[in-house]
Amino acid sequence: MGLRADAARNRARILEAARAQIARYGPRAGMDEIAEAAGVAVGTLYRHFPTKADLISAALTDRTTRVVDSVEAAVDRVHAGGRALEEITAVFTELVDVSGEDRAVKSAAAALGINGDDQAQQRKRARAGLDRLIAAAHEDGDLHPDVTSADIALLLTTMPGHEIDARARSRWLELMLRGLTPAYRRDRDPAGRNAGE
Amino acid sequence: MGLRADAARNRARILEAARAQIARYGPRAGMDEIAEAAGVAVGTLYRHFPTKADLISAALTDRTTRVVDSVEAAVDRVHAGGRALEEITAVFTELVDVSGEDRAVKSAAAALGINGDDQAQQRKRARAGLDRLIAAAHEDGDLHPDVTSADIALLLTTMPGHEIDARARSRWLELMLRGLTPAYRRDRDPAGRNAGE
DNA sequence: GAACAATATGAACTATAGTTCATCATAGAT
DNA sequence: ATCTATGATGAACTATAGTTCATATTGTTC
Structure with a gap:
């Protein structure tokens, strides 16, 4: 036991x-x-x-796990008939709301020179989930044609944390979604999460 | 003296x-x-x-100064007939290319709990310059109508540093510019254009 | 409920890194 | 060339924070 x-x-x-x-x-x-x-x-x-590195590493793994879970839950919802872009938006919204703490852990790890190399497995799972979401969204014509899962991963990586306030984070999200979605869909508000001014 | x-x-x-x-x-x-x-x-x-805080603070001021100079140079070029959106893009490009070091200094300052409160003056100048650039770009119709200088400041603040490679940074820039510029400039939609702005 | 192994405790130890200061060197002025 | 105030040096000091370990406690098993 x-x-x-x-x-x-x-x-x-x-x-x-x-x-x-x-x-x-x-x-x-x-x-x-x-x-x-x-x-x-x-x-x-x-x-x-x-060691302190071990502690932060463990906290980091927790964070990564949460991201992966979030992505895979979104994949499930798409599988059950959900619209892919809405689910992608939901993932971002959830992470932007929640990830202040997690981002802090991540940057602390970076500051202390900790490389989460044992995260490879999880990263792989996350990427697989993202690939499916992006493919589904492309089928709907809901994403700019050249957007790839690498782009989404990039934005997840560079997502701002609590160094800026909630309103700014939500604005960031909106600007970023505009960069991902094609022009002719911009007047829509897919997830009904318009938080701009 | x-x-x-x-x-x-x-x-x-x-x-x-x-x-x-x-x-x-x-x-x-x-x-x-x-x-x-x-x-x-x-x-x-x-x-x-x-003290170490003083050192990092000074390095931070250097960084802020550089940003302000870059913005004001862009304002001058617009004044001399340059197109505002191009100059805004140039500012971003320059900073994205150069700011790996500077971002590191900034996050180090944050990690050590240093608040650059003596930067208020410079921040004011930067904001003033940005306001002029944004206004000029709006006159050209080159920016999405709701984009403000606060948005630009937000993106400058959350700009990724050397934690991602040059190619990824340049891609980040492209996605962000898409979020800033109006739909009808980004691509054409021969099938049916319904993005009215 | 006794026995034991697993776990918790926290004062003490140590390593790291920021800071000081008595002493020496030199740029700039006369 | 001399002088001196400003600046430079770096070994030593100190404070901070990570880590250890002898001892006490407690969950679990039979």
Whole structure:
């Protein structure tokens, strides 16, 4: 059998606290502070994550997992009859709303020189899901002809985090969607998520 | 008044080295390393910049200055008969090409909790320049009607740095420009044009 | 409920990196 | 050429934050 009950609970609490603290203080978030926020002693933190890099790496994997899940859920909905562009928009909207914390973790990882090389598998899954979404959207004629899944991945990667406010993020999303969709569809508002001024 | 000749030279070298080291190693770039890269002793570095925050702040101001200069040069060219959208594009292109280092400095500043509050003046100048560029481009009908200087500022702020390669940056630029320009300039729709603006 | 292994604790240790300062060197002025 | 104020040097100091480990606690098994 696996972890003892309290150990599993603590592990989850630590990851949550780590994300929160890093979102608040960036890479400067201390191990002591994270432990305290998790209601745990430093030693416990180190039992679960032998090093700070390991901790941030784990938090990063969590984030990537969430992105992949989001993409694959969208694929399922398209499979069930949903319109691809709407689902793509939904994925972006969800991630833009939620990803302030996650972006912080990612940039903290970059700042500390952590490369999530064990993410290859997940990246592959995400790319596969994106490919299906993009193909479906192209069939609907809802995407500019030259848009590829690499473009979507690019925009997901460079998506702004909480360094700008919610209104600006939503505006960013709108401008970006304009760049993806063909001209003759621009007057539509596919997902009914127009947040501009 | 003024700095002694060697002091001025050293100050410039230090700023250059700081930018380079931070671009390479992020916020982890050490004061000792920066000093060595500048060909100077640590003490000299501290004579010019009493604290690491001061150093990064100064490097940040340099960056902001460059952006402002770029914008104002574009304004001048428009004044001399240049087409506004072309000049806006030129500004973006120049900054996307050059700003890998500068973005690194900026995110390092963020990671270390440095707020460039003394940048208000420069920010004001940049905004003024942008306003003129945007107004001119609107007169040409070259921008989507609802695009404001805040949008341009938003995109300048969230512009990707050297965390992605040159090709991806150039693609990012293309997608963003599509989001800014009106539909009827982007492509034609022989089947049935219904994008009325 | 006793026994044991797994887990938690947190003060102490250590490594890293920012900062200081007594001393030396030199640009610029007379 | 001399002088001195400004600047440069870098070993030493210190503060911060990551890590360890001897000890105490607790979940789990029989």
